Amino acid sequence: MAEIINLRQVRKAKARAVEDAKAESNRIAFGQPKKAKTLQQRRKALETERHEGHRLERPDTDPAE
Numbered sequence: 001m002a003e004i005i006n007l008r009q010v011r012k013a014k015a016r017a018v019e020d021a022k023a024e025s026n027r028i029a030f031g032q033p034k035k036a037k038t039l040q041q042r043r044k045a046l047e048t049e050r051h052e053g054h055r056l057e058r059p060d061t062d063p064a065e
Contacts, residue, residue, distance in 0.1 A: 032040075
């Protein structure tokens with residue numbers, strides 16, 4: 001004999017799974033507080049500035065000059 005299933009429960013379980021997946025992606029995208037985001041951006045900008053400061057030639061200047 002076939003197993004009897006409750007379609008309402010199956011539908012709700014599927015909806016929960018979709019919502020959980022969406023919540024997980026939102027946690028990844030929006031999980032950091034603003035202070036942490038700005039700190040990370042500042043550190044990256046400082047690191048880039050220091051790295052670019054050690055170049056022997058600037059890429060925006062024409063080497064023929």
